[in-house]
Amino acid sequence: MKSAVETLNPTRVRLTVEVPFEELKPSLDAAYKKINQQVTVPGFRKGKIPARVIDQRFGRGSVLEEAINDALPKFYTEAVSEGELNVLGQPDVDITEFNDGQDLKFTAEVDIRPAIEIPDYSGIEVTVDALEVSDEDIDKSLEQLRERFASTSPVERAAAEGDVVVLDLEASVDGEVLEDGVAKGISYTIGSGQLLEGIDEAVIGLEAGGTATFDSELKGGSAAGKTSSVKVDVTSVQARELPELDDDFAQLASEFDTLEELRADSVKRLENMKRYDQATQAQEKVLDALLELVEVPMPEKLLADEIQTRKHNLEHHQFPAMGLDWDSYLEREGKTAEEHDAELGAQATKGIKTQFILDELVSKEQLSVNQEELTEHLMRRAASSGMSPDQFAQAVVEGGQVPMLVGEVARGKALAVVVEAAKVTDTNGETVDLDDEVEDEGAVTVEAGSDEETATEVEDAAEATSDKA
Structure with a gap:
């Protein structure tokens, strides 16, 4: 087999493949065997019909068609491997030349992951809200607690x-x-x-x-x-x-004996919440700054597919639950169809661009995902999905979602590296130490690579998760 790669643009290539007829023999044999199992011919036992009889009764063309359908994926995969291509999605295949006994020639156009240059990101600077808990915040928290005990x-x-x-x-x-x-x-x-x-x-x-x-x-x-x-x-x-805000209420609503102790605990809880919000804000702003630094060519077909997927999920999964259709949804959002499509396109573009950049960072920084990290991520995802950890882990493995989950963790680690290198200050001009607040939350879920080793690792993580549950 011979193959050549022609670059159509930074995100799409055309493969030209030539396959000698003799290399189709395994697929021809498989085609005859398959047809043998599907048809009956008087005078011959099922499965024992000679090839010449099949050619006479059903036509050599049907055999060749079956053989090519079997062979094309294999030769396409070999050409991708030979060209060292990182392909995205399914190819558009065109058989350019084929006659019985002669070479098979075909082309395959397919999107590829673009080459990305990650610049120095250590100079990123972002500003986040200061960690301040006001008396108003505390009063509001205690009022909400009173509401629960009304x-x-x-x-x-x-x-x-x-x-x-x-x-x-x-x-x-x-x-x-x-x-x-x-x-x-x-x-x-x-x-x-x-x-x-x-x-x-x-x-x-x-x-x-x-x-x-x-x-x-x-x-x-x-x-x-x-x-x-x-x-x-x-x-x-x-x-x-509403109950009176006094020591009796503190004893009713908490493990504390006095209102002063309950108030102090509210301050601590609000600080933790604001610290988490601060870390999330830093993560989002650093990511936006990183996206501004990196030029990413956008595969048109991948983008179109992603937009269509998002629209399909809205229409067929979210709309029925909300009792909406497109007209009522757009009316509720106060947007025209054109404005909504533009917004959806921008979101999809950002999602794909984010995934490409973070995946490149995973490679550049040589980041890996270990079983403990994977297990912790499984536990968090299970909690947010409303499933038990062992049920979620089993669903991930059985549903073939291993690559997606590993990709989420790896991309989260890549973003954490950038956040750690960035200078984060609050609105008071104070340097913010995020410590361990930045986790693998919010990584973009677009397809990632996979291998048998990773699959085994996830299965081990699933078992570990079940044990913890």
Whole structure:
């Protein structure tokens, strides 16, 4: 086999491949064997039909077609390996010349990972929010804790904002009550925004036994997206009472004996949260600065596929759950289709560019992923997915998501290297020491390389994760 590589642009090549006819013999033999198992010819046992009979009865062309379909992937892979190409996605293959007994000639155009030069990134400087916990932050945190321990008691008066009302709902569309539009005994806090739009205005001012009707667009169910006439009956009005902010409350809501101790713990928790936010902000700003430094040619087909994937996920996975279609989604976002497509394109471009740069850094810095790092990442991903660690690990291995997971960890480590080299100061001009705050969060998930060793390592990590669980 002979192959040649022609560079069409920095992200796409054309392979020209010539295969001597004799190298097709294994695929021809396999084609005859396959056809033998699929057809019957009177006078011959199944699987024992001579090749000449198959040629006569079914045509030599069908055999050659089957053989080429079998052989092309193998010869294409050999040509990619010979050319030392890092290909992306599937090739566009064109058979340029082939006759029985003669050489097979074909071309394959395919996107490749562009060559990237990583410049010196040690000069990156970013500014993040200062780590400051105000009295207002502390008061808000304690107020939220009081809300969690609020009690309710029935009152004989009209409902007001902040009250808890018990409701019966009945939704109708075009005068017909929906089968899934009836609900009874729903407890709702007025002003929380957790039910239908317009319900607050409808129930405020009603006493127990009161009834009102209002129009609202349904967000889910059989009539999602349609405007419904909703009848609401108030069966109970309850006032919410917050506990006093004192030592008794501290003992009720925490392991502390005094309000002073609870307040001090709130300060510590808020500082930790803001420190994590600070690290995340630094990570994002350093990444943006790195993207500005590096020129990355963009593979057009890869970008188009990524945009299409994102649109498909929106339309077929997120829209049904939210009761939306494209028109209602764009209306909610306040964007035109053109504006949304431009935004989606920019997001996809940034995602692919980020992956290319961080993968190049993984190679440049010779970063690797060990089993412990992989296990820790599995545990975090499992927690965010709502699955148990062993279930998530098993799903990753069975779903062939090993390369993606390894890539996430490696790219996270690469970004951490850049963040560590950057100068990070806060808005007060103080140098920020991020220590171990920067982890492998948020690495871009675009396909990465894989091998058997990595797969085995992930399987070991999966077992380790199950043991920890």
